[in-house]
Amino acid sequence: MHDIRVIRDDPAAFDAALSRRGLAPLSPEILALDAERRARINAAETAQAEQNRASKDVGAAKARGDEAAFEDLRALVAAKKAEVAAMQAEAAALDARLRDLLMTIPNLPLDSVPEGADENDNVEIRRWGEPRALDFAPAEHFEIAGVRPGMDFATAAKLSGARFVMLTGAVARIHRALAQFMLDLHVDRHGLTEVWAPVLVLSEMMEGTGQLPKFGEDSYQTREGWWLIPTAEVTLTNTVHGDLVGHATLPRRMVAHSQCFRSEAGSAGRDTTGMLRQHQFEKVEMVSITDAESGLPEHEAMTRRAEAVLEALGLPYRTIVLCTGDMGFGARITHDLEVWLPGQNRYREISSVSYCGDFQARRMNARYRPAGGGRPEFVHTLNGSGLAVGRTLIAVLENGQQADGSVELPVVLRPYLGGATRLTAEGGLA
Structure with missing residues (x-):
């Protein structure tokens, strides 16, 4: 399997190596999936941080007896929890798609390997x-x-x-x-x-x-x-x-x-x-x-x-x-x-x-x-x-x-x- 970091760093070199095997460029598809996956992960992490802050605020509202704020914050925590779960599921699905794609791509030939079709x-x-x-x-x-x-x-x-x-x-x-x-x-x-x-x-x-x-x-x-x-x-x-x-x-x-x-x-x-x-x-x-x-x-x-x-x-x-x-x-x-x-x-x-x-x-x-x-x-x-x-x-x-x-x-x-x-x-x- 290929190192996604290597593809991110030099997609042109990756595609050039694939072309020696007679394959069309694949880095655009790979990097698009990777970017979407990373965006979902970042969004999930942001939502998780917001959920954690809201959870602390729930305790503070309850301690001071602010029932209205307490209920609003509980609802916010539940919403953020659902949002985190949804984004994590989307990230996991994208990760699986990316892994499946990378698992089907052949290894890259060494530079010393002669060019040829068959x-x-x-x-x-x-x-x-x-x-x-x-x-x-x-x-x-x-x-x-x-x-x-x-x-x-x-x-x-x-x-x-x-x-x-x-x-x-x-x-x-x-x-x-x-x-x-x-x-x-x-x-x-x-x-x-x-x-x-x-x-x-x-x-x-x-x-x-x-x-x-x-x-x-x-x-x-x-x-x-x-x-x-x-x-x-x-x-x-x-x-x-x-x-x-x-x-x-x-x-x-x-x-x-x-x-x-x-x-x-x-x-x-x-x-x-x-x-x-x-x-x-x-x-x-x-x-x-x-x-x-x-x-x-x-x-x-x-x-x-x-x-x-x-x-x-x-x-x-x-x-x-x-x-x-x-x-x-x-x-x-x-x-x-x-x-x-x-x-x-x-x-x-x-x-x-x-x-x-x-x-x-x-x-x-x-x-x-x-x-x-x-x-x-x-x-x-x-x-x-x-x-x-x-x-x-x-x-x-x-x-x-x-x-x-x-x-x-x-x-x-x-x-x-x-x-x-x-x-x-x-x-x-x-």
Whole structure:
């Protein structure tokens, strides 16, 4: 959420930053609401002071036996009390309208974020690994002979409908091995704290990280009112919801492996074949809570942690910085990692690493007390996939596929697979 004081101080700069996201100016509407709200608050305070004075005069009139003045002043007190209540109610309604408006406005991009309208304007900043030269036509993950016995879309559709998959046997084990490997890498090498957290959260938690109110249709809500998390970013980031934390406890670096749920309401017709875009999937998510000065360096470090997973698995990738028109709602800057998929002959997103500044913290009212003292400040938050497990499985299968339908598996997975080095063409491990 945005700081209304910043908008008051420089509305032109606020609108200019929004225009980089392709949005029309919003400061006139915001400031008009703000001015009306403040006027009601000031009027209520004035009426309250008048009520207080009249209340004192009531006592004085009664003490001197002036019955007429006593009755007049009692009527004045009642009128002022009603006036105060009405103005406070109007101020509260205007405050709610202003908050609702501010909650739907995306974060402002950093000046360094490239200008652009969509994904075609994203900028590649580095590339790692060379796609393997194949002497056969590569298949997509679900077409590989060794994968087909363990990747069952028909049974999943019978159980749950479209955009679900049932993994069995060796493929399920590779999927589990990938998640375990990622967690171990982030905990043992990168020093992140592992967290196991709920996948059902309250509406306030979804609001805190920006999924609500604007993107409610993209998530699932239970009849009891809980929301199924679209990413563990929601739970990890909200661990400081409403808290005032000590500066010495920052940065807080966490990682969680969780089920994730997305309705994909805005992606009808996209990637419906295979398991690239599913309603239920798993992700290893990283979140950092930092002070204001550490946010941008932490963004670079988090990007490197995600890249390290791909490098350890030997998967070619490229890192891009998203342009203003392709960046997510809560981000000030985002790095996307795109892994090479031979079956599609293109790079596809496998991780987004975003720096949100204090945007989420304002929504959560999450603050820290500076080390040198002074007024509390809002924490800065970051999140990034480290990685999406299903998409990593796709990349491992497609990049390791052989002409006979088997798949050579990354060396780092062998300890998690009982020493197996490949998925056979018949669907077993060997």
